[in-house]
Amino acid sequence: MSSLTDLYQEVILDHNRRPRNFRVIDPATATQQGYNPLCGDRLTLYLTVADGRITDAAFQGSGCAISKASASLMTEAIKGRTVDEARALFDQFHQMITSPPDSPLPEMGKLAVLSGVRDFPTRVKCAGLAWHTLKAAVSDQPDGPVTTE
Amino acid sequence: MATATAFDVTAIRADFPILGTTVHGKPLVYLDNAATTQKPRQVLQVLADYYESSNANVHRGVHYLSGRASDLFDLARDRIARFIGAADSKEVVFTRNATEGINLVAQSWGRANVAAGDEVLISAMEHHSNIVPWQLLCAEKGASLRVIPMSDAGELDLEAFGRLLGPRTKIVAVTALSNVLGTVNPLADMIQAAHAAGAVVLVDGAQAAYHLPVHVQALDCDFFVLTGHKLYGPTGIGVLYGKAARLEAMPPWQGGGDMISSVTFERSTWNVLPYKFEAGTPNISGAIGLGAAVDYVTSVGMERIQAYEQELLAYGTEALRTVPGLVLVGTAARKASILSFVMDGIHPHDLGTIVDREGVAIRTGHHCAQPVMDRLGIPATARASLAMYNTREEIDALVSALHTARKVFG
Ligand SMILES: Cc1ncc(COP(=O)(O)O)c(C=O)c1O
Numbered sequence: 143m144s145s146l147t148d149l150y151q152e153v154i155l156d157h158n159r160r161p162r163n164f165r166v167i168d169p170a171t172a173t174q175q176g177y178n179p180l181c182g183d184r185l186t187l188y189l190t191v192a193d194g195r196i197t198d199a200a201f202q203g204s205g206c207a208i209s210k211a212s213a214s215l216m217t218e219a220i221k222g223r224t225v226d227e228a229r230a231l232f233d234q235f236h237q238m239i240t241s242p243p244d245s246p247l248p249e250m251g252k253l254a255v256l257s258g259v260r261d262f263p264t265r266v267k268c269a270g271l272a273w274h275t276l277k278a279a280v281s282d283q284p285d286g287p288v289t290t291e
Numbered sequence: 292m293a294t295a296t297a298f299d300v301t302a303i304r305a306d307f308p309i310l311g312t313t314v315h316g317k318p319l320v321y322l323d324n325a326a327t328t329q330k331p332r333q334v335l336q337v338l339a340d341y342y343e344s345s346n347a348n349v350h351r352g353v354h355y356l357s358g359r360a361s362d363l364f365d366l367a368r369d370r371i372a373r374f375i376g377a378a379d380s381k382e383v384v385f386t387r388n389a390t391e392g393i394n395l396v397a398q399s400w401g402r403a404n405v406a407a408g409d410e411v412l413i414s415a416m417e418h419h420s421n422i423v424p425w426q427l428l429c430a431e432k433g434a435s436l437r438v439i440p441m442s443d444a445g446e447l448d449l450e451a452f453g454r455l456l457g458p459r460t461k462i463v464a465v466t467a468l469s470n471v472l473g474t475v476n477p478l479a480d481m482i483q484a485a486h487a488a489g490a491v492v493l494v495d496g497a498q499a500a501y502h503l504p505v506h507v508q509a510l511d512c513d514f515f516v517l518t519g520h521k522l523y524g525p526t527g528i529g530v531l532y533g534k535a536a537r538l539e540a541m542p543p544w545q546g547g548g549d550m551i552s553s554v555t556f557e558r559s560t561w562n563v564l565p566y567k568f569e570a571g572t573p574n575i576s577g578a579i580g581l582g583a584a585v586d587y588v589t590s591v592g593m594e595r596i597q598a599y600e601q602e603l604l605a606y607g608t609e610a611l612r613t614v615p616g617l618v619l620v621g622t623a624a625r626k627a628s629i630l631s632f633v634m635d636g637i638h639p640h641d642l643g644t645i646v647d648r649e650g651v652a653i654r655t656g657h658h659c660a661q662p663v664m665d666r667l668g669i670p671a672t673a674r675a676s677l678a679m680y681n682t683r684e685e686i687d688a689l690v691s692a693l694h695t696a697r698k699v700f701g
Binding site for chain 2: 145146147149150155159180181182183184204205206207208262264265268
């Protein structure tokens with residue numbers, strides 16, 4: 143059994159207490175809302191995209207430590223990346239948090255602190271909310287707020 | 292326990308097999324009773340016995356087993372009628388759950404009695420299941436949904452209620468007990484006022500049924516719904532009580548077998564109460580199981596359960612107040628043993644995960660009552676809801692787990 147400290151690592155607690163890029167971008171080139179109806183977590187993701195590259199990313203909202211830290215770390219990770227790279231990162235992140243416990247983890251750099259989530263199936267959606275919101279924000283077919291359900 | 296009632300919680304716990312199990316290597320501390328209660332052996336045994344020795348369809352066969360299953364089914368209805376204080380068993384309609392009972396009334400009584408410009412009055416502390424069926428009805432009929440406001444402590448504003456009641460108020464649909472705040476509403480007075488204004492009253496008794504003695508005739512409500520799985524019974528079975536005269540006057544809701552007295556292609560005629568509202572093969576084992584659950588509760592004694600839970604509530608309220616940064620949500624003067632709370636700097640969802648690792652099951656989120664969260668300006672709460680088998684030691688385990696959460700979050 144994995145322990146709570148694997149889930150609530152210091153980096154996560156720090157990003158929960160002091161989320162990075164926790165602000166509005168106005169005007170943004172993409173604004174996307176995400177909602178987890180199970181626990182009421184809500185966030186709005188703001189992106190500035192120029193020539194296919196994410197030059198700025200920020201978010202606002204309320205949620206648990208996992209969802210807030212995940213959003214905070216995500217905005218750091220995608221800044222400066224191309225939209226295609228961000229999409230690829232989504233896939234890797236998704237694989238990381240949904241892979242079976244004890245299976246090998248993809249190389250995720252700083253985002254690896256969230257890998258503990260895969261041992262807590264009820265919390266996978268918390269970690270995924272910001273990323274699903276990102277996926278919708280850079281989608282070619284915008285389609286209203288995303289939900290994790 | 293040194294109380295006058297000498298409530299033997301150890302003996303009661305022994306009746307609930309699941310309470311002896313462990314979670315994450317820790318003894319289970321089950322404090323999510325407002326979501327569903329655990330089931331005593333007496334109910335589990337009746338379910339097994341039914342399928343092993345009495346299973347048949349009801350009211351349909353001349354053979355021995357069909358007669359036996361029908362007898363058990365009818366007997367369960369009688370027991371439930373007595374338990375809620377109905378005048379007659381025919382006033383007890385079996386449903387899937389409380390939600391279905393409310394939908395039945397909204398669709399059958401509501402469509403026949405609510406017209407454009409009419410009003411449906413609910414309260415600020417309703418569960419989604421006592422909001423959405425009325426929204427659907429109002430949207431269909433061009434009626435409007437009005438809401439009795441509540442205070443920050445979670446008490447309904449009765450003066451506002453008086454003002455909201457008017458000639459257009461067709462029905463007041465209100466919960467007896469809030470699943471989030473624990474508030475026990477002053478139903479008798481509210482029902483009297485509603486009737487004086489010419490409105491019909493539906494009581495959502497989903498939470499009340501396992502915390503308080505209920506007597507529908509004394510309350511004088513027109514409709515009352517409950518759900519079996521929160522009353523120590525199986526899932527998939529609930530009850531709609533309606534005054535016989537009201538149910539008689541209502542059109543059927545769903546059509547099918549059992550609810551008819553005769554069918555030709557030209558027209559069908561309806562069966563007598565309660566069968567008019569029970570289309571198709573009912574949840575026979577569920578009804579029998581709920582009958583057994585009601586017997587169990589009666590054998591322990593609803594008044595004694597209530598007194599014991601009030602002690603737990605007082606103990607739990609004090610214990611939680613010692614936790615740094617914890618704020619109780621729902622502090623009405625009349626409460627049942629439901630303790631909602633938030634903790635400074637720790638989201639309820641994180642609390643839920645952390646205490647779960649200590650074996651403590653609590654609910655976190657909006658508890659299917661988003662308007663309550665909006666009214667109080669919080670996204671979610673953590674909720675410990677206590678039933679007759681919970682103990683002070685279990686409350687201590689919760690408090691200790693909350694201290695662990697505080698440590699994790701620093
Ligand atoms: C106050 C209240 N009303 C209605 C319900 C709905 O019960 P069910 O889902 O069994 O229909 C619940 C339980 O979730 C409740 O707490």
